[in-house]
Amino acid sequence: MTRTLLFACDLSAENRAAFARAIRLAVDSGARLDVIHVLDPYLPRRVLHDLEEAVVADIGATLADLREDYALPEPASLIQTVTGAPYAEIIREAHEREADMIVLGAHRKRGQPDLVSGTTLARVLRSAPCPVLSVSQPASREWEEILVPVDFSLTSRHTLRETLKRFPEGRLTLLHAWDIPGERELGSDSDYIRWRDREVARLRTQLDRETEQLMGELDQVPELELVLEQGEPLEVLLSHLRRQPPDLLALGSRGQLGHHSQITSRLLAEPHCDIMLCRAW
Known part of the structure; x- marks a missing residue:
């Protein structure tokens, strides 16, 4: 069975290092890279439809840019959007896809450990069915x-x-x-x-x-x-x-x-x- 790496993309500039690392890990291990972005379920349906198309296109463009930046071949990949609470959807998707690893960007509020517990990262860590990778360093390292x-x-x-x-x-x-x-x-x-x-x-x-x-x-x-x-x-x-x-x-x-x-x-x-x-x- 093909291994699956699950990368939760939030479209931020800080998330690029984690995205690049996820691509590199998928290429090195021969795993499929599943990229998901969690949308707000309370947005109007028409807005959600337009936003889904824009998000998938943006993620695809970022993937291509990062592959070029790091001279990486294209991994088998799947880009999707889901709606719901980010941490709950990441955990659910990891279970359903039988993910081998979840890749997330690092906590952004540096030097404030008291703010970590309520973040998506911390919540995923508490309930993830597989190892979780928190990335803060460039993928070239x-x-x-x-x-x-x-x-x-x-x-x-x-x-x-x-x-x-x-x-x-x-x-x-x-x-x-x-x-x-x-x-x-x-x-x-x-x-x-x-x-x-x-x-x-x-x-x-x-x-x-x-x-x-x-x-x-x-x-x-x-x-x-x-x-x-x-x-x-x-x-x-x-x-x-x-x-x-x-x-x-x-x-x-x-x-x-x-x-x-x-x-x-x-x-x-x-x-x-x-x-x-x-x-x-």
Whole structure:
């Protein structure tokens, strides 16, 4: 069965980077590119009819322009308009088309994580049946360095599996944030330091074992580097992104509860790179 990439186009100038990336992904993977634009269902019927024709023509022209700009061949594609609430229609279309991935533009309100939760992007992330790609970087940027935060959970295992499957030629950095009890009170005690070092070594061994098990399930395995850093997961991740921004961040989505919601909101509001968010299973 032909793979399908679903790109939600909003016709904005900021959306061009995501559109170009969607075209490139479709060409590279041999997938069909389905481009949809969601129209306001409350517009008069006559206006909707005229608007549909104009939107499809504009998207087709943009697709041709981007192919020329990036010297890309023409992928198999389908351009359509739908009416309804944007996030609900994107999710519904992804289900009906059995989309392999949804591609969206990045959140526009940079530096305002408190405004992310109600956006189309955030709502799609919460309910998408497949990985969602949030694009903020030019499509000419190669995805060579890929960062995957890991915490031994089912979600991070699934995210790592998806990343290994989709990007077998990338260089993956697995980032694990660790925090051992007693560091503040006993950090200078020699016995504590030896115990802490043993615990960190145990964590590394466990993560190596988990990674090797996943790699054994795949035919091609990219270059991997394991990085353990001490601290709270969000701050460790943001610090690493500032020091060594990757080309792509692959992150698991466990919904919008607890600290994971804060991590997602901060990352979407301050994108250092393109982000692929995977569902929990």
